[in-house]
Amino acid sequence: MVRADARGPVVKNSSQAQTRLSFPNRAKVVADYRRGDAVKDIAARYSIHRSTVTEVLSRAEVPARRYGLPEPVRKEAAQLYTQGLGIRTVADRLGISYAGARAGIVGYGVALRPSGRQPRR
Structure with a gap:
């Protein structure tokens, strides 16, 4: 049976x-x-x-998908951040999450500024 x-x-x-x-x-x-x-x-x-x-x-030897931001988005996030925008502003402008923007910026090799209010230049 x-x-x-x-x-x-x-x-x-x-x-x-x-x-x-x-x-x-x-x-x-x-x-x-x-x-x-x-x-x-x-x-x-x-x-x-x-x-x-x-x-x-x-x-079936199917490669796993790679997650994360595509290279052009990471590059743009890093450029915006180095121009002086904050991570939250970068995230809003690119339509991604704060964590995604931060990971993209760090992943592109940009050092993060200290947190808190930045002095005026």
């Missing part, structure tokens, strides 16, 4: 139901990721764990 649930066959003698992805579904997971879908969304769509998605992707 094959054990199954609404998603398909499951492992025998397991305390949890474990869904086995078919080859076509594995290919769909890879295609969805390459299309730009988030791992959590893919996991929910196929009723699998996020780590299963990353395992499928690593077995």
Whole structure:
């Protein structure tokens, strides 16, 4: 007797139901990721764990996405900051978060000014 649930066959003698992805579904997971879908969304769509998605992707030798600000945005953030704007102003102007602006500025190699009110020049 094959054990199954609404998603398909499951492992025998397991305390949890474990869904086995078919080859076509594995290919769909890879295609969805390459299309730009988030791992959590893919996991929910196929009723699998996020780590299963990353395992499928690593077995298919799909490179992981790189997160963070693109190089042109980091460069612009660093230029604006070196021109005297504050981090919050840079973030607002570029439409990014404070943390993202700060990380972009530091990542571009710019030393941060001391916090607090700056003396007038």
